[in-house]
Amino acid sequence: MLNRRILRIKAFKVLYSFAEDPSMTLSEAESQLEVSCEATRSLYLFMLGIIPYLTREAAARIESAKGKFNPTEEERNPNMKFAENAIAPLLDNDPDLTKLLAKRKLSWEQYDAFIRETYDSMTRKDYFKAYMADPERSVAKDASLFIKMYEEEFVDSDALADILEDMSIWWNDDLAYSLTVCCDTMKSLSKGNRWEFPPLYRSDMLSPKPAESDKTFVTKLLRTSYTCYGKFFPLVASSTDQWQEDRLFTTDTVLIVMGLSEAKAFPDLPLRVTINEYVEISKYYSTPKSRSFVNGLLDRLAKKLIEEGEIVKTGNFD
Numbered sequence: 001m002l003n004r005r006i007l008r009i010k011a012f013k014v015l016y017s018f019a020e021d022p023s024m025t026l027s028e029a030e031s032q033l034e035v036s037c038e039a040t041r042s043l044y045l046f047m048l049g050i051i052p053y054l055t056r057e058a059a060a061r062i063e064s065a066k067g068k069f070n071p072t073e074e075e076r077n078p079n080m081k082f083a084e085n086a087i088a089p090l091l092d093n094d095p096d097l098t099k100l101l102a103k104r105k106l107s108w109e110q111y112d113a114f115i116r117e118t119y120d121s122m123t124r125k126d127y128f129k130a131y132m133a134d135p136e137r138s139v140a141k142d143a144s145l146f147i148k149m150y151e152e153e154f155v156d157s158d159a160l161a162d163i164l165e166d167m168s169i170w171w172n173d174d175l176a177y178s179l180t181v182c183c184d185t186m187k188s189l190s191k192g193n194r195w196e197f198p199p200l201y202r203s204d205m206l207s208p209k210p211a212e213s214d215k216t217f218v219t220k221l222l223r224t225s226y227t228c229y230g231k232f233f234p235l236v237a238s239s240t241d242q243w244q245e246d247r248l249f250t251t252d253t254v255l256i257v258m259g260l261s262e263a264k265a266f267p268d269l270p271l272r273v274t275i276n277e278y279v280e281i282s283k284y285y286s287t288p289k290s291r292s293f294v295n296g297l298l299d300r301l302a303k304k305l306i307e308e309g310e311i312v313k314t315g316n317f318d
Contacts, residue, residue, distance in 0.1 A: 001198040007218040039170030044178040053108045055088035085142040143190035225261040232257045251286040259298040
């Protein structure tokens, strides 16, 4: 499930916590990383579980409209396509999914206002109207609808952000990626596959398995960053004379230390790949000027350490 970009971000957040609180032990850092990684799968489960609730909301409204004193023709003969979609029963009746949701205490029961709000938002959208107007009924059509829902309804929702913040401190910034995995699940169901809980690491989904698993990668990255922080931080600090002292514990510094640590820990990984990854992360977690700062200083320090033998690269290190 988790790819290496996401794993780098999670390791970065743990190392940032260590930079802010140097009393954190390596064991505590590794434990925090494991919890953070698993939390993303819980968020995926939570967002996947909204489909049956939205379906029941539609069915409840249809029944309520039918019970009016003088229902309209449309209310007497409603379009049942969404209320009878094939995806909700697949999820509702899957024993593995229901057990996981119960075990992790993931439920939308107390968020009925958000369910109503989301359903109202969906029904106003062109993608929903086109779906309802199409007479064809199939798992593939239903899956396509929910893919559009995941793409359009949640990322910029302040109401959802408040819910997620209250539920877990680990879900910050993980929503977009979890929704992408939900879309992958919809694509799988549309092909007639049964729901399966995605492995925690993307490498575990590959066949044949890579020589180094993603779990090994991120664990080694965090350990090296942690143990080398005391060595690499002064190097970064001494190279930033023009920067104010209070910038030395910013995300820029942590990203550069991590980049140097990754270059040291993985001799076969091209240096440019590592630099590009941390420049990309800086776009989302630091200042507008960080891209050029991280790119330039990480490149210069890494090459300096390669020349000194502190970092070893095989082949063409660029």
